[in-house]
Every structure is written in structure tokens, then in C-alpha cells.
Amino acid sequence: MALRPHLLCLALPLTLLAVSPAFADEGEWVPPVRHAETLKECGECHMAFQPALLPAGSWRAIMGNLSDHFGEDASLPAATAASIEHYLVAGAGRGDPALLRITEQRWWRHEHDFSPSRFTRPEVRSKINCAACHKGADQGFYEDD
Numbered sequence: 708m709a710l711r712p713h714l715l716c717l718a719l720p721l722t723l724l725a726v727s728p729a730f731a732d733e734g735e736w737v738p739p740v741r742h743a744e745t746l747k748e749c750g751e752c753h754m755a756f757q758p759a760l761l762p763a764g765s766w767r768a769i770m771g772n773l774s775d776h777f778g779e780d781a782s783l784p785a786a787t788a789a790s791i792e793h794y795l796v797a798g799a800g801r802g803d804p805a806l807l808r809i810t811e812q813r814w815w816r817h818e819h820d821f822s823p824s825r826f827t828r829p830e831v832r833s834k835i836n837c838a839a840c841h842k843g844a845d846q847g848f849y850e851d852d
């Protein structure tokens with residue numbers, strides 16, 4: 708009987724984690740990008756997104772079409788692209804591989820189900836500017852701000 712309060716403490720965080728499937732294992736932390744080429748080449752125009760934020764199929768589709776990357780030309784030499792794709796796929800998370808955007812994944816929309824005007828504020832500008840709201844985003848921390 709003395710064990711009971713202790714067990715309750717363990718059960719609570721597990722329930723909270725269940726909310727975002729992509730993070731079921733890590734809670735609100737995902738391993739940060741530790742691959743030099745990915746940091747450099749994919750951190751030029753926006754933060755280098757962590758591999759766990761998208762499923763493998765989405766990463767493959769993105770890496771297979773860098774010349775038309777959401778309207779930008781993000782082409783890379785084939786060897787560099789292959790190395791980055793390998794890194795992203797190896798650390799990929801869960802989600803719908805038919806969706807290329809993190810911000811279109813169901814778990815993401817669920818976590819960010821608030822007024823769209825919060826994303827257009829001058830200090831945020833875009834949904835993909837994760838670090839505007841999550842100060843530790845580049846280190847993989849997405850706890851509440």
C-alpha cells in the first residue's frame with residue numbers, strides 16, 4: 708500500500724506523453740542534430756530540423772526533390788545529399804510519410820491548435836520558426852514556453 712503514491716507519480720507523465728505520438732519515447736525532447744553536413748546545409752535558411760520530427764518517407768521525399776524545395780532551390784552535390792538523407796532516415800520518427808511538412812503532421816497540428824494569429828506575430832513570422840516559441844528548439848527541447 709505504501710507504494711501507491713509513487714506509482715501514481717509514474718503514471719501521470721506517461722499519460723501526458725501519449726498526446727504526441729512522435730514523441731512517445733522521448734517526451735518533449737528529441738535528439739539534437741549532431742551531423743555536421745546536415746547542420747550546415749539544412750540550417751542555412753531555417754533551423755536544421757531534428758530527424759525525429761518526420762518519418763523516413765517524408766525525409767526521402769524531401770531529399771529526392773531539393774531542386775524544388777518548397778519553392779526554393781536547395782540542391783546539393785549528390786554525395787552530400789546522400790549523406791544527409793542517410794542521417795535523417797536513420798533517426799526518423801513517426802508520422803504520415805505522405806506529408807512533407809512537420810507542421811502538417813497530425814501530432815504537430817494537435818499541439819499547436821491555437822489561434823493562427825500567434826504565428827504571424829512579427830517575432831514569429833512563420834510556423835516553421837520553431838525557436839521563436841521554443842527557446843531550446845535547436846537543441847531538441849520543445850517544452851512549453
Ligand code: HEC
Pocket residue numbers: 748749750751752753756761769776777779780781791807808809810811833834835
Ligand atoms: C535555400 C534555402 C533552404 C535550404 C538550404 C533548405 N531549406 Fe528547408 N525550407 C526552405 C523553405 C523556404 C521552406 C518553406 C518555408 C515556409 O513554408 O515557411 C522550407 C521548409 C522545410 C521543411 C518543412 C517545414 C514545415 O514543417 O513546414 C523541412 C522539413 C525542410 N525545409 C527541410 C530541409 C532540409 C532537410 C534541408 C537540407 C537538405 C533544407 N530544408 C534546406 C528553404 C530551405
Ligand code: HEC
Pocket residue numbers: 727730734735760809810818819825826831833834835836837838839840841849850851852
Ligand atoms: C507561435 C509559437 C510556436 C511555434 C512557432 C512553434 N510552437 Fe511548438 N508549441 C507551442 C506551444 C505554445 C506549445 C504547447 C502546447 C500546449 O501546451 O498544449 C507547443 C508544443 C510543441 C510540442 C509538444 C511539447 C510537449 O510538451 O510535449 C512540440 C514537440 C513542438 N511544439 C514542436 C514544434 C516544432 C518542431 C515547431 C517548428 C516546426 C514548433 N513547435 C513551432 C508554440 C509554438
